[in-house]
Amino acid sequence: MSDATASTPSPTTPPVVGRPPAVDGGRTLGQLVADASSDLSSILRSEVALAKAELKADVKAAAIGGAMFAVAGVVAFLALILLLIAAAYGLVAAGLSPWLAFLIVAVVLLIITGVLALVGKSQIGRAGPPERTVRTTKETVNTLKGIKPHTP
Numbered sequence: 001m002s003d004a005t006a007s008t009p010s011p012t013t014p015p016v017v018g019r020p021p022a023v024d025g026g027r028t029l030g031q032l033v034a035d036a037s038s039d040l041s042s043i044l045r046s047e048v049a050l051a052k053a054e055l056k057a058d059v060k061a062a063a064i065g066g067a068m069f070a071v072a073g074v075v076a077f078l079a080l081i082l083l084l085i086a087a088a089y090g091l092v093a094a095g096l097s098p099w100l101a102f103l104i105v106a107v108v109l110l111i112i113t114g115v116l117a118l119v120g121k122s123q124i125g126r127a128g129p130p131e132r133t134v135r136t137t138k139e140t141v142n143t144l145k146g147i148k149p150h151t152p
Helices: 003-007 029-095 100-128 131-145
Strands: none
Touching: 029 100
């Protein structure tokens, strides 16, 4: 007899009561389910660890990029100050007295500031409550309560 026929139970052998039948060379179905569950949880832990590593690298790159933008903003601000001083000295070179040249530059800056403030105020005035969000939230609450939404 071969090994394959020797390990196969004969039809006259009664099954063992109280134990589930063995599958896959002696492992029970419960063991297979437990192994699959363990493997799945191991895969999920590995995926979470990979996601954390990727996010850490992305956050580091974003932080470096943000710092570079901040430094660029400071340098641009300093350059703007130098350009304004140069404009004032340009007016001095054109024949105006220094106090008048710097006053003209300051007045132009105040006019630009006023225009920007008015445009900003009108933009803020346009902003209202999030109407779609309020409407859909009310519909959701009414649906959860079992009440049909009231359409105007």
